[in-house]
Amino acid sequence: MQQVDKHRVAEAFSRAAASYDHHNALQRRSGEALLGHLPARAHTGLDLGCGSGWFAPALKQRASRLLALDLAPAMLQQAATRAEIVPLCADMDAPPLSEASLDFIFANLCMQWSNDTAAWLSNWSRRLKPGGVMVFSTLLDGSLAELAESWRTLDGHTHINRFLREPALREQLVATGRQWQLHTATEQLCYPELKGLLLDLKGIGANQVNDGRRPGLLGRNAWQRLNLIYPKNQQGHCVATYRLAYGVIYG
Numbered sequence: 001m002q003q004v005d006k007h008r009v010a011e012a013f014s015r016a017a018a019s020y021d022h023h024n025a026l027q028r029r030s031g032e033a034l035l036g037h038l039p040a041r042a043h044t045g046l047d048l049g050c051g052s053g054w055f056a057p058a059l060k061q062r063a064s065r066l067l068a069l070d071l072a073p074a075m076l077q078q079a080a081t082r083a084e085i086v087p088l089c090a091d092m093d094a095p096p097l098s099e100a101s102l103d104f105i106f107a108n109l110c111m112q113w114s115n116d117t118a119a120w121l122s123n124w125s126r127r128l129k130p131g132g133v134m135v136f137s138t139l140l141d142g143s144l145a146e147l148a149e150s151w152r153t154l155d156g157h158t159h160i161n162r163f164l165r166e167p168a169l170r171e172q173l174v175a176t177g178r179q180w181q182l183h184t185a186t187e188q189l190c191y192p193e194l195k196g197l198l199l200d201l202k203g204i205g206a207n208q209v210n211d212g213r214r215p216g217l218l219g220r221n222a223w224q225r226l227n228l229i230y231p232k233n234q235q236g237h238c239v240a241t242y243r244l245a246y247g248v249i250y251g
Helices: 006-016 025-035 056-060 073-080 117-125 145-155 166-175 194-203 220-229
Strands: 042-048 063-070 086-089 102-108 128-139 180-191 238-250
Touching: 006 073, 025 102, 025 128, 025 180, 025 238, 042 056, 056 063, 063 073, 063 102, 073 086, 117 128, 117 166, 145 220, 145 238, 166 180, 166 238, 180 194, 194 238
Parallel strands: 042 063, 042 102, 063 086, 102 128
Antiparallel strands: 128 238, 180 238
């Protein structure tokens, strides 16, 4: 499996820090779904892969001490303007926290940036105190299928990241040795123009990170062809389909 280039991820999300909140509709939906599984009050919580800190205020209401970890320094700076956090600029694949130190972990749409999701689940679940809870959301195989197929038709490359398959995720959860729950859902976002979808992916730093693709900029002719190829709904809008997994792991 192709590895995520963490340096490029950090650069992409740092560039996206200022615009992130204009393009994070999916993250808002998935994060709201996770909040209901967290305790009302806890001592120490972690916003893992916190991004711009959109959920930091809600999480701080639940935790006396809220840690926020992200690979991109600019994202942490944004998050610190939203709530009182302890910022941790670190790679989530190398947890900088001791085991059994957290009452809850909130990990909204960040797991897909891990180079080893099985180790990620195992390592972070061990950071939970007894009775603690970890909630996470991640994208599954089949997400952005319309865009991947349109690109493939255009130039033979998918141009999107590779995502985990649900059976593999379930196996990885079993391997943690913890109690867990998992359910899946499909979310769709509609765009009057394809440009809106591509701007969203760029605006959240999630474009062109870990999959093979043709180098160079998209020329006018190729752009027009991609617009024609992309499927439209009855309203003439471009629909982006995301397959999401929502998980809960108990300490």
